[in-house]
Amino acid sequence: MKKKIVNLITAGVAMLFMVTSCVSDLDPESLGPNSVTSADAYKTPADYKMGLAKLYSSYVVAGQVGPGEASDISNLDVGFGVYLRAYWNLQELPTDEAVYTWAEDGGIRPLHWQTWTATNSFISAMYTRMMLTISYCNEFIRASQGSTDADVKKFHAEARFLRALSYYHALDLFGYPPFVTETDIPGAFSPKQTNPEELFAYIDSELTAIENELGEPRFEYGRADKGALWMLQAKLYLNAETYIKSPRYTECITALNKVFTSGKYALAANYLLNFRADNNTSPEIIFPINHDAKNTQTYGGMSFIVHGQIGGSMVPADFGVNGGWAQNRVTPEFVAKFADPSGATDVRAQFYTSGQQLEINDVGTFTDGYAVTKFKNKTLAGGPAPSGGNPDFVDIDFPMFRLADAYLMYAEAVLRGGTGGTATQALDFVNALRTRAYGNASGNITSGQLNTAFVLDERARELLWECHRRTDLIRYGLLTGGTYLWNWKGNTKAGTATEAFRNLFPIPASDLAANTNLRQVVIGY
Template identity: 60%
Template sequence: MKNKNIKSLAVVFLALMFTSCVKDLDLTPKDPNIITSLTVYNTPQAYKEGLAKLYATFSVSGQQGPSGQPDIAGIDEGFGNYLRQYWNVQELPTDEAVMAWNDASIKDFHWQTWAPNDVFISAIYSRIMYTVALCNEYIRATADNTDADIVKYHAEARFIRALAYSHAIDLFGNPPFVTEADAPGAFFPKQTTRAELFTYIESELKAIENELGAPRFEYGRADQGAAWTLLAQLYLNAKVYIGQDKNTECIAYCNKVIAAGYTLASKYANNFTADNNLSPEMIFPITCDGQNTQSYGGMTYLIHAQIGGTMSPAAFGVGGGWGGIRTTKALVNKFADNTGATDKRAMFWSDGQKFEINDIGQFTDGWAITKFSNLTSTGAAAPHAHPDFVDTDYPVFRLADVNLMYAEAVLRGGTGGSAANALTYVNALRERAYGNTSGNITAGQLTLDFILDERARELFWEGHRRTDLIRFGKFTSASYLWPWKGKVAEGAATQSYRDLYPIPANDLGANPTLKQNTGY
């Protein structure tokens, strides 16, 4: 079963967040019921519960769920969820997703017309920095503890912080930078550079490698496999981040993951069901639970918002559809047979849906996606079945992505791997998708263009597409167009500065040391 320790613990962190402001007073309350930093971590279980809050920052957005005590202000608690906004900024500006709703500036993502005052960009920026701040506090509190379990918790907190900073380097490039060495509220956080942040994330992940648990030691917790995968991802994108190829390093860490015992799930769809915690290829998930992690963001959003038109919510294990997100013909056309009869990854709903998107605001313009479900792999009800909230976990890292990263890094000239292995790893995904070898490719067909399209077929709607398109030089350029890119029906190039999001205007106003990203 899923790790039920990933839940919100408001009292722990409300106490911790204010500790540093009064530390110099060195006062201890006489009332034993008052929680302070001296008493909150008085048992090993308390440390684990504190760690759970760090994981929970990705899946829930408040202190009680699903609403009522939000972590950040200025946006609806459901909209302000980390996973929901991360998915939006990674998928909505691409060929893989469009949004029908008229909420604030949400359509600006697909049109690539966002501005520095965009409330959704501010939300993901704030979520990233909130997670970093909580991790810093926890890392301070556990720094000198030598208990074996707490040493591991400390390393996990550093991984979570590194993951949040990896989102920051990818989305914003040059964010403000703080660690546990910086006292909260004592200064304006200084802006880092992409190169400095790259080196920091790399050094953090290498430093904790031997302190994390072995791969798959406990589902839902960061382990060595998660750290190796994040390093491989960082190295694969190094040319974008720091102007240097790190493909050899990418291959080295892919090799570690591949040798760690992960295997592909027997069926592709089993990675996206309410019991996907059983998938042997899951490396690191954001865990969701219909009872314990109730939020209108995260997987609740992804499953409900993909349902509309003639689709039956009950067929996906939920009580209703929100009629919001679907895809463009550019993704559909990447499948030779888009019915799913041959390539089982073609998980589309066309009944009542138009192939062409004439009106981005109409859910029935564009084919719908059926990838995520709140039913189990056998079609049974979710373990904690609920009409609104779901049990399906979000696959942050899975083995299929590592296979494709390995192949791409080999094609880009990295050493330590082989073209033969790259072909084997790619064809393993295609054999699962086709159910036989009929979809296998030859060595001559394994090109970088093929890899980009195969990543879309294998990983669509898993939060990779914007990063992939930027790495291949196709996100803003005219070399690849899709419907309504650039707010033009047939698609148009946009300005290259949009490869980065702007530093939110409200943070620029609050921190005079920050400089805006070029172009905004």
Template identity: 45%
Template structure:
């Protein structure tokens, strides 16, 4: 079992769930064993436990174990935060296809034919708003007035100031994902009373302004990079989220903010983070403690015993096991895994197998006895499979369980920052071309790729390929394709794009997902996105 510095305490997860829910979020409490808030906060330790509960929403789906969800009407897999994000950012692109299309909602994502009734969309929308709700309630329970009324010591108050900044980051992160995926959200903060169900709608411009201002406001309070407990927010995480919104600002608010993106990339790079010397260690069961630790800026944690969830790493490890190969034992799970649930498209494979990457450690494709094209999604023997993720440690030991994995999901890591810096340089954000080239070459050298680039090679096409090779299956691809104008339209088609084997253009409306119909029904202030 991993020793977690940040314990996900079931009782506080229950507490925040009970006091933080609103009908506006389409969430209903399912546990009758409630207890009073003031009773919970009688103990000084409760404030850190409450903080763990807000973090817990990124990982856990209920207090009843990984097979249950605290969002009514949704199963655990559908509503886990990281898995919902992964499904929407990966299955809708050229990086992954899900074999078992009878699983609710997944056929629509594979084929880019989703509607507002899609259960995966509803699950992630609800999970993000649950995060907002938990954060708001924690902030209500830790206001100066409330702490004063409870006689909290000055020493503890000083700690709680940091806890509150972390919670505000987690709320901003949820709004960021809503801005990116749905283009809007019902906006509510701790200043609104519990039960303010019909929250006003914020569009991308309003969300961008809010996220930016929140992050800038909390930065002085957050701990310095790598100085907080593992998996807790520090300045590096806040810098990263700022860099992300600036990198995509032309998509979100039609403004060029590459100079700002580059500025925060430089802050992160100077913050003490270090590339793991071994690429594969980033995706192993001990990535919280092996030499990948200082590359990971902010993870979503997973543990086969302590914080069980059917999240993105459990999906990736079990899903990548080939139906023909039955190679799960190589990754520390059952030999059959999930029966060939995940495969990659022909376009993904062709990128990996060209001369630049065919001997690259990041290319883990298995092609023997398989066709490169997925001609029938239900035929799990077609299409190549990969071996990127593992539930084995860097020393070769198995994780603590053989299905739910110990491998943390690196939501943000340094290699992404290197490529964001390079992209900002190419897009006119300033910086140094030589430095950008050096960062790309460092990533290639780390993966034993001897094809170094020069300044004349550095362009947007190369950067998009490098991002696929370095970051595939890490929840970035849809966002990247949209930013590079390769997602909608017909400038780049991949297998099953638009529900066609060879791929067809998508309407521009598909650059955002629809607001789930259940959320529209619950909050009349929300409006549907164009085209749905």
């Protein structure tokens, strides 16, 4: 099933690009005989499914041809500018979970230092990719709305989900982005700016509206279904107190209970299955971003995560890839969250220490800081990646949402006063993760040990490099300020306090100059 949706991405990668490139605010029928419009592109449900594949592919690949050319966005590096790579950079590098070696264009290290400006090219990369995906979704939604075909109606709902997901990223990362929907016909206009309250309400209403239109949980691997929707709802509600200053923990629990009672998900017996080339077989993954070394070759996404974690004396062949890029490590403060960083007791302590020193004296030296071995482009049994594709790329799917995260969200929502859940169930969920991590009950905790601070640290241990850490630290009031410091926060080795407005990224200066409806809101969550 994974290969099925990935092959559709290959087949449909150009279709929606052609449509969005050619449609203006004119009547599509009057554009002339050489135009390509949705009326030409979409004739059958199969056509629509190929167009839908372009929406999914927008999270993985840069453009139309291959990993290093023909990006959908000009003047944006085809590797740096891939959606998932840009998202990973913004969610991980400003935290204690990741330090980056290369200097790049001068914009990457300020992400970890929390000294970025509105001209930062890596912030711009995420902003541009996110808004492009939203534009693709808008066009597909326009083309598919009103269809009476059951499959096309489902595709239409999936496109609305993917748009809601990208708008959730916009809410979480930027707070005050421009806002466009399918009702805004492409043409010469400047989008209006929204705010967290309006955007939260919009995402909430969209997810509610499409819930019954999406497929049942796990109806086809790699496609958005009701399980993915419930997880996105839970994320939105868990962070509502951050976004709109109104707690929605009960709503979070309600959404999560739907995940649990669906009966479609279970913890993988082996934690590491979730991060191997055959992780499409894991019963735990609720919504993946699919990767395939033959059909979705990219220097972003999981290829970046796997290659970027390898350097120093590490052997790339052990990770199932050609070469290491010597980019990302973790801070000593993060390593300290594991009682035994060797991984001998807690399997989630996936650190490489040989030739690496714990302290980071120089962010530009890969061997300063422990490396990470969590992701490998091999099967859990140690065999080669299933696609048989070029090992410059990978088959590992990115676990955007998985059951372990649902367990921990449930525990936190209960501890924060949400109703519809129990403290007993919250403890059982947390201990289920720890039993898997330790291989027995030796790491289990008691009810007296379960509090929100413990949950935050458990999320760090369980979800390392899965793009949750920045959002989690903001929810706890720890990303900025001086309460929690780590190596090179604020661009000092010991760490120093940073400004609260850095809980949000700035609207890129280039977009502010192009759109007079936008203003820089210099506040943070």
